[in-house]
Amino acid sequence: MNLIPAEWAAVLYLVAAVCFILALRGLSSPKGARRGNLTGAAGALIAVVTVFLSAKLDNLPWIIGVLIVGSLIAAPVARRVKMTQMPQLVALFNGVGGGAAAIVSLLELSRVHSPYTALAVAFTLLVGGTSFSGSAITFLKLQELMPTRPLTFPGQRFLMSLVVLASIAAGTYVTIERLFVAALVLLALGLVVGVLLVLPVGGADVPIVISLLNAFTGLAVAASGLVLGNTLLLVAGTLVGASGTILTRAMATAMGRSVSGIIFGAFRKGGSTAGSTAISDRPVKSGTAEDVAILLNYAQKVIIVPGYGLAVAQAQHTLAELAETLEARGIEVLFAIHPVAGRMPGHMNVLLAEANVPYEKLKEMDEVNPEFKSADVALVVGANDVVNPAAKTSPGSPIYGMPILAVEDARQVVFLKRSMRPGFAGIENELLYEPQTTLLFGDAKDSLSKVLAAVKGM
Amino acid sequence: MMDPITLLTLFVLAVFVGFEVVSKVSSTLHTPLMSGANAIHGIILVGAIIVAGEAHTPLILAAGLFAVLLATVNLVGGFVVTDRMLEMFGGRRAPAAKKPENEE
Numbered sequence: 001m002n003l004i005p006a007e008w009a010a011v012l013y014l015v016a017a018v019c020f021i022l023a024l025r026g027l028s029s030p031k032g033a034r035r036g037n038l039t040g041a042a043g044a045l046i047a048v049v050t051v052f053l054s055a056k057l058d059n060l061p062w063i064i065g066v067l068i069v070g071s072l073i074a075a076p077v078a079r080r081v082k083m084t085q086m087p088q089l090v091a092l093f094n095g096v097g098g099g100a101a102a103i104v105s106l107l108e109l110s111r112v113h114s115p116y117t118a119l120a121v122a123f124t125l126l127v128g129g130t131s132f133s134g135s136a137i138t139f140l141k142l143q144e145l146m147p148t149r150p151l152t153f154p155g156q157r158f159l160m161s162l163v164v165l166a167s168i169a170a171g172t173y174v175t176i177e178r179l180f181v182a183a184l185v186l187l188a189l190g191l192v193v194g195v196l197l198v199l200p201v202g203g204a205d206v207p208i209v210i211s212l213l214n215a216f217t218g219l220a221v222a223a224s225g226l227v228l229g230n231t232l233l234l235v236a237g238t239l240v241g242a243s244g245t246i247l248t249r250a251m252a253t254a255m256g257r258s259v260s261g262i263i264f265g266a267f268r269k270g271g272s273t274a275g276s277t278a279i280s281d282r283p284v285k286s287g288t289a290e291d292v293a294i295l296l297n298y299a300q301k302v303i304i305v306p307g308y309g310l311a312v313a314q315a316q317h318t319l320a321e322l323a324e325t326l327e328a329r330g331i332e333v334l335f336a337i338h339p340v341a342g343r344m345p346g347h348m349n350v351l352l353a354e355a356n357v358p359y360e361k362l363k364e365m366d367e368v369n370p371e372f373k374s375a376d377v378a379l380v381v382g383a384n385d386v387v388n389p390a391a392k393t394s395p396g397s398p399i400y401g402m403p404i405l406a407v408e409d410a411r412q413v414v415f416l417k418r419s420m421r422p423g424f425a426g427i428e429n430e431l432l433y434e435p436q437t438t439l440l441f442g443d444a445k446d447s448l449s450k451v452l453a454a455v456k457g458m
Numbered sequence: 459m460m461d462p463i464t465l466l467t468l469f470v471l472a473v474f475v476g477f478e479v480v481s482k483v484s485s486t487l488h489t490p491l492m493s494g495a496n497a498i499h500g501i502i503l504v505g506a507i508i509v510a511g512e513a514h515t516p517l518i519l520a521a522g523l524f525a526v527l528l529a530t531v532n533l534v535g536g537f538v539v540t541d542r543m544l545e546m547f548g549g550r551r552a553p554a555a556k557k558p559e560n561e562e
Contacts, residue, residue: 057511070530097532242476
């Protein structure tokens, strides 16, 4: 429809772009986050309405039908997804966005008349394809449909170099000759790059890779904006590409990793980087819920370290009740939140907020680490990698260099664990075998309920 | 179609805005911010609609509509899941503000 002139459409696109900038700024502060997100959604709505009103479009019934179907699929899934599965859902949404950008550019190739637009097509195909397949692999890893440890095979580096060279060749063909077949080949190569890029990334680093692929998709969208001559796509995609890059670096810094180390680490070492995933048969000290209750009841200061296991068991309410019960007896209780505890930054804050744990009780890593020395008990609930001293002591370990919570400084350490299975990064935790450590096996919710009952009975 | 220099200018300026706007984000908000940015690039939907609207053969129309589907999932799902994450954060803001419980 041509209901509004092109100038108006340009102004409305500008309004949408401003909405996106405000959205990103809002999302960077706790106060404005939710409003920021709604501002972004409003911008998107304005943009979509504008394209319907301003562009000359055929096949309208089809487009609107698919739009409705897509919304009806996505909204309920996003509404109902479990907390623990949010990161993989974000990965999935990111991947389909990259795929959409690649298809848009592929279909526009026949209308392209200048070499620089053709270059933008080539860029979108390669990067969009990479983002699509890379996100698919991160989804499979987070959903544990494939092994979460770094996967490497002999010749991986060689194959990657080969694919990159082939991509340059195909990209040149797309740019100069505008060959449709070369474009398809380039898209296929992009898909291969995504798989090769993410396979060697270890489980704990996956959230950072999602953020990186998110920035990739942003750049692919920006490039398709160049292809279509659409300034909104250019600006919005570039915003996401730039802010995504900053965010990726911030996330990597929070874990003490470098982005290039994560992407190329496994390539450089060229072999299996993960420690043994076999379960060791060394003796450990396992206790009963009553033993743990006694330790807690006679402590003066308890620091609770929540992890992914807490989220899986949905035990946050029981944990909050245990903390309240202990506090009612004059015991100081703190929660130590590692930046990447769980499967995404902020995971534990969300979970504990849901159980109404006061915000002041949640201490970030730098703030809480000196406190462990004066703590009688560190209660580790379903966390593993974030308290693994291997990050400090064994340079060969994949998590070496990641800042960890100093639970080993506490007088007693209690682990609530499902089994002796190593954590997400696939590395054994030496702390489990230390004399001051007590293990209580079982589902976090069951264990916490039993401990809570025992504490109340004292 | 705009000239390449104008587009390049837009690109460079947008890069700096993107850098600046998220430069001071606390680690707690990393995930919602990533998710929100993820939703924003779902705006490729506009491109997908244009391409599907230009399609004149069934094959191209099918591919265009597929792009519309993928982009819609990215855009709608992205904003909804971000809102859901932030809704969970919402619970903790009341106690953090230390307001007396004068409203139910």
